Amino acid sequence: MRLLVTGGAGFIGSNFVLRTRETRPDWSITVLDSMSYAANRASLEPVLGDGAGDNAGPVRLVVGSVADAAVVDPLVAECDVVVHFAAESHNDNSLDSPWPFVESNVVGTFTLLEAVRRHDKRLHHISTDEVYGDLELDDPERFTEATPVNPSSPYSATKAGADLLVRAWIRSFGIKATVSNCSNNYGPRQHVEKFIPRQITNILQGIKPKLYGSGLNVRDWIHVDDHNDAVVAILEQGRLGETYLIGADGERDNRQIVALLLELMGKPADWFEHVDDRPGHDLRYAIDSSKLRHETDWRPRYGDIRAGLEATIAWYRDNEEWWLSAKDDAERVYARLCR
Numbered sequence: 001m002r003l004l005v006t007g008g009a010g011f012i013g014s015n016f017v018l019r020t021r022e023t024r025p026d027w028s029i030t031v032l033d034s035m036s037y038a039a040n041r042a043s044l045e046p047v048l049g050d051g052a053g054d055n056a057g058p059v060r061l062v063v064g065s066v067a068d069a070a071v072v073d074p075l076v077a078e079c080d081v082v083v084h085f086a087a088e089s090h091n092d093n094s095l096d097s098p099w100p101f102v103e104s105n106v107v108g109t110f111t112l113l114e115a116v117r118r119h120d121k122r123l124h125h126i127s128t129d130e131v132y133g134d135l136e137l138d139d140p141e142r143f144t145e146a147t148p149v150n151p152s153s154p155y156s157a158t159k160a161g162a163d164l165l166v167r168a169w170i171r172s173f174g175i176k177a178t179v180s181n182c183s184n185n186y187g188p189r190q191h192v193e194k195f196i197p198r199q200i201t202n203i204l205q206g207i208k209p210k211l212y213g214s215g216l217n218v219r220d221w222i223h224v225d226d227h228n229d230a231v232v233a234i235l236e237q238g239r240l241g242e243t244y245l246i247g248a249d250g251e252r253d254n255r256q257i258v259a260l261l262l263e264l265m266g267k268p269a270d271w272f273e274h275v276d277d278r279p280g281h282d283l284r285y286a287i288d289s290s291k292l293r294h295e296t297d298w299r300p301r302y303g304d305i306r307a308g309l310e311a312t313i314a315w316y317r318d319n320e321e322w323w324l325s326a327k328d329d330a331e332r333v334y335a336r337l338c339r
């Protein structure tokens with residue numbers, strides 16, 4: 001099978017490429033990535049070959065925008081399946097500057113959909129639980145495939161828009177597509193602007209972790225490899241036209257995550273600080289992934305977030321050169337946003 005992986009140099013996409021090289025070595029992979037601030041070529045280096053050019057290894061890297069039809073069209077023509085990870089993904093940035101989110105997430109998905117329609121190719125669209133808005137802390141319900149979209153931020157609105165475009169192209173044009181909405185991912189190679197790597201790298205640099213507002217907001221954490229294995233399960237066993245929610249029953253509030261990181265990294269339990277809350281900050285996300293578990297053989301392998309975080313901490317400790325320059329840039333943005 002020939003895969004076109006958009007956003008394959010970002011966090012989830014690069015982990016997908018690396019993991020799929022191991023679990024499905026006969027699949028050929030072309031990555032299309034704009035190599036924005038959120039991408040890191042070093043993440044793909046092990047599979048790109050020995051430096052003899054972009055196309056020397058088993059994975060080919062094409063640098064370009066998913067919103068550029070002239071780039072997208074020939075790449076879609078030559079593949080069997082498109083796995084669409086490419087997106088602007090950080091809520092804080094979307095509050096500061098929404099346009100790149102509209103361009104990548106809405107126009108980019110539209111551009112891919114038109115190419116997939118033209119060439120009659122299979123598409124799997126990666127999305128987020130944030131499209132469903134948020135839940136109360138004590139709400140017994142969790143998000144399901146039937147939950148209406150109700151996004152809160154410019155970021156989640158553009159992802160909801162992209163999801164709706166995919167659904168409309170399935171219904172109106174009969175394209176062969178599936179959608180997945182996953183909960184918060186953690187693991188190696190995540191950009192240091194995000195919550196968990198920001199706090200790990202803060203602690204490594206002797207800076208206190210920063211909790212937005214009360215720190216009571218709940219996220220439903222899943223290891224990135226569990227997410228990506230679910231994507232493979234959907235590619236192989238999912239029904240065309242369907243949406244699948246991906247989650248690993250990992251609800252924790254932000255204070256609990258910081259407490260765990262401090263303990264695992266040998267710092268006192270009160271060694272953190274509260275900072276300005278994020279405007280419109282979603283309270284709680286929670287995923288019911290029963291449909292995925294009924295229809296495929298996927299099960300999460302990282303049941304224990306403690307062990308997953310320990311491994312993630314070790315990765316950031318051992319790979320400082322991967323994140324150091326991005327850290328300075330991310331913290332400059334946060335200083336301006338007072339967060």
Ligand code: TDX
Pocket residue numbers: 089090091092127128129130183184185193194195196198210211212213215217218219254278339
């Ligand atoms: O320094 C911080 N302190 C803090 O308390 C940061 C960066 C975040 N937070 C909070 C905000 C959230 O409640 O931690 C939680 C997680 O924040 P993010 O890592 O920014 O993730 P979130 O906003 O939940 O969105 C993430 O999950 C869904 C991804 O960034 C999205 O791309 C994905 O769609």
